[in-house]
Amino acid sequence: MYPIKLCNKANYGSKRNKNIEYIVIHYTSNQGDTALNNVNYFTRETLKNPASANYFVDEKEIWVSVPDDFIAYHCGAKTYKHKTCRNSNSLGIEICMNDKNGNIRYDSIKNAISLTQNLMKKYNIPISNILRHYDITGKNCPAPMVENPKLWQEFLNSLTQTTPDKEINDDMKIYTKIDEMPDWAKPSVKKAIDKKIISTDKDGAISVFEPNLQSLVWMDRAGIFDKK
Numbered sequence: 620m621y622p623i624k625l626c627n628k629a630n631y632g633s634k635r636n637k638n639i640e641y642i643v644i645h646y647t648s649n650q651g652d653t654a655l656n657n658v659n660y661f662t663r664e665t666l667k668n669p670a671s672a673n674y675f676v677d678e679k680e681i682w683v684s685v686p687d688d689f690i691a692y693h694c695g696a697k698t699y700k701h702k703t704c705r706n707s708n709s710l711g712i713e714i715c716m717n718d719k720n721g722n723i724r725y726d727s728i729k730n731a732i733s734l735t736q737n738l739m740k741k742y743n744i745p746i747s748n749i750l751r752h753y754d755i756t757g758k759n760c761p762a763p764m765v766e767n768p769k770l771w772q773e774f775l776n777s778l779t780q781t782t783p784d785k786e787i788n789d790d791m792k793i794y795t796k797i798d799e800m801p802d803w804a805k806p807s808v809k810k811a812i813d814k815k816i817i818s819t820d821k822d823g824a825i826s827v828f829e830p831n832l833q834s835l836v837w838m839d840r841a842g843i844f845d846k847k
């Protein structure tokens with residue numbers, strides 16, 4: 620269960636009479652915004668051109684704005700690229716994806732992966748029905764995942780490869796050596812050390828929380844560590 624701040628009724632549609640078959644990923648296109656900023660905005664405002672989403676996600680929180688069984692106006696258009704995915708049979712997830720400098724917030728994406736996994740399970744949605752807004756209408760949304768298709772592919776891969784919702788707690792593993800890490804993380808962590816994104820102490824030891832491994836692999840595959 621995720622917390623809810625109900626969207627202003629003027630901004631979303633009626634109760635669904637179709638099954639939820641698709642999940643559509645968006646980005647808010649703001650910089651440094653939060654999920655809470657967004658749900659508050661959609662609660663407060665009556666939009667001239669009604670728009671809404673079912674969920675807003677940042678690195679800390681996941682908020683419901685439009686309940687699953689109501690139609691959110693997130694991917695409507697005059698013309699469509701996709702044959703069957705519409706507002707009426709999809710859930711819309713908005714990710715707060717850019718920080719105030721325009722950089723990608725990988726931990727927001729990670730949080731959206733966990734939400735998407737939970738919804739896939741709940742509604743029995745296959746990975747082939749997880750789409751970008753772009754795939755439905757051609758809109759440049761979520762821009763970082765349209766402009767860098769690798770980032771999108773990595774999002775899809777993570778849906779099947781990682782386990783959802785790991786809370787950070789006291790017995791959370793901290794890796795001090797690359798050798799202790801799972802193989803899928805080693806090359807990326809090595810690069811991050813070479814680039815001094817991860818620092819080492821005088822004995823060459825590192826300190827990386829287990830939940831951060833996935834983000835490091837992401838950053839690597841998106842080409843972040845290859846920048847000069």
Ligand SMILES: [Zn+2]
Nearest residue numbers: 645646752760
């Ligand atoms: Zn969008």
